[in-house]
Amino acid sequence: MNEALKDTICLQCGNKLGNYQNFSNKIICSNCAYEYPVIEQKIPILLKNPHKYLAEILSEYEKYIQESENRLQEIVVSDNKNPLRSQVIKSIESGIIFNNQYIQLLREQISKHIELNHLMKIATHEKSYGYSANFSYLQRDWCWLPEGEEELELIQNTLLKYILSFDTERDAAIVLGAGTGRIAWDLRDKYKWMYATDLSYTMAALFYDLLEKEIVFYEINQKNIFNDTEAARCLTATMYPPKKEVVQIQQPSSENFSYFIGDALHLPFVEHSLSTVISVYFTDVVPPQFLFAEIARVIKLNGIFIHFGPLAYHFNDLSYSLAANEIRALLKQHNFEILAEETVPTFHKSSSVSMSSKLYRNWTFAAIWSGFS
Ligand SMILES: C[S@@+](CC[C@H](N)C(=O)[O-])C[C@H]1O[C@@H](n2cnc3c(N)ncnc32)[C@H](O)[C@@H]1O
Numbered sequence: 001m002n003e004a005l006k007d008t009i010c011l012q013c014g015n016k017l018g019n020y021q022n023f024s025n026k027i028i029c030s031n032c033a034y035e036y037p038v039i040e041q042k043i044p045i046l047l048k049n050p051h052k053y054l055a056e057i058l059s060e061y062e063k064y065i066q067e068s069e070n071r072l073q074e075i076v077v078s079d080n081k082n083p084l085r086s087q088v089i090k091s092i093e094s095g096i097i098f099n100n101q102y103i104q105l106l107r108e109q110i111s112k113h114i115e116l117n118h119l120m121k122i123a124t125h126e127k128s129y130g131y132s133a134n135f136s137y138l139q140r141d142w143c144w145l146p147e148g149e150e151e152l153e154l155i156q157n158t159l160l161k162y163i164l165s166f167d168t169e170r171d172a173a174i175v176l177g178a179g180t181g182r183i184a185w186d187l188r189d190k191y192k193w194m195y196a197t198d199l200s201y202t203m204a205a206l207f208y209d210l211l212e213k214e215i216v217f218y219e220i221n222q223k224n225i226f227n228d229t230e231a232a233r234c235l236t237a238t239m240y241p242p243k244k245e246v247v248q249i250q251q252p253s254s255e256n257f258s259y260f261i262g263d264a265l266h267l268p269f270v271e272h273s274l275s276t277v278i279s280v281y282f283t284d285v286v287p288p289q290f291l292f293a294e295i296a297r298v299i300k301l302n303g304i305f306i307h308f309g310p311l312a313y314h315f316n317d318l319s320y321s322l323a324a325n326e327i328r329a330l331l332k333q334h335n336f337e338i339l340a341e342e343t344v345p346t347f348h349k350s351s352s353v354s355m356s357s358k359l360y361r362n363w364t365f366a367a368i369w370s371g372f373s
């Protein structure tokens with residue numbers, strides 16, 4: 001695991017970071033001595049300003065915990081009002097408290113790496129990283145529920161079709177905004193090196209925890225459910241599919257796999273070093289203009305960029321919220337040529353216990369990068 005981090009570069013001086021030492025709490029650039037923290041001696045933070053990031057993440061966890069405590073107080077008030085719903089309301093309350101213990105643990109892990117001066121600087125931090133207390137991708141990716149597997153199969157089949165048709169080199173690939181890592185993990189045997197990166201500490205921590213153990217958590221459904229016993233549903237996430245549980249005694253191989261906390265807009269790679277860049281439900285998370293410029297910087301000549309997802313945009317700035325035809329034009333500007341495309345509908349992160357589900361008509365494509373003209 002993480003062996004291929006030897007090929008990543010320092011975001012300060014551009015030099016290769018060199019050998020990644022397991023079980024160390026930092027990676028030190030051998031050229032400029034800049035230090036990148038490795039949380040819990042496992043999770044590398046390869047960001048331009050990792051210490052500021054840690055302080056911001058800590059403040060985000062604090063904010064979440066405060067808001068969650070306020071919500072719990074409201075829940076207690078509802079409980080007192082209707083004794084008939086007392087059992088359901090108590091199950092929601094204990095589900096939230098249970099999940100919060102995990103978030104509190106992550107807060108403690110981060111706080112060990114924080115320096116006071118960085119905390120002071122972010123006193124006015126308003127930016128939100130999102131996904132700091134979100135278990136929905138853990139549920140879809142690692143609980144082996146039929147609805148999650150159905151969505152993942154549609155995604156993987158599309159990616160595989162593009163990879164097998166167009167990806168001739170299959171050297172080093174990266175999955176951007178990789179979430180809890182399932183999509184990258186399942187594709188790792190198709191590449192010499194597979195990188196996964198995400199900006200959320202929670203997503204990375206969930207992935208690293210799964211490598212070592214099962215994670216028990218609650219799916220909380222405060223409303224819109226068929227059965228009140230499913231208001232707080234206890235789930236177990238594991239890397240082992242249920243059928244293989246008995247025979248599988250070894251850890252799944254992670255030799256060619258690396259997962260680091262990173263920003264898809266500032267990747268720690270030298271120019272033209274990756275053969276494939278994969279973006280699933282991610283192209284609309286950051287402004288595509290900046291994303292495509294960064295992909296064009298790191299992708300090799302004739303490398304493949306694969307996109308899967310809607311264009312729902314996770315921000316309000318209309319100047320970046322491009323339609324598919326505008327994305328097409330932007331790709332051309334960055335010297336990408338679409339080789340194949342199709343629309344693949346999926347129910348996104350749906351749950352069998354809920355009455356609602358989001359249907360995306362995902363635009364998917366594979367594009368080749370033909371170099372700077
Ligand atoms: C909509 S989720 C998709 C997760 C994953 N691609 C999947 O489909 O399973 C978007 C992910 O992008 C991550 N993210 C947001 N901004 C990012 C950035 N600048 N660089 C890398 N990851 C980012 C979020 O933390 C989140 O995990």
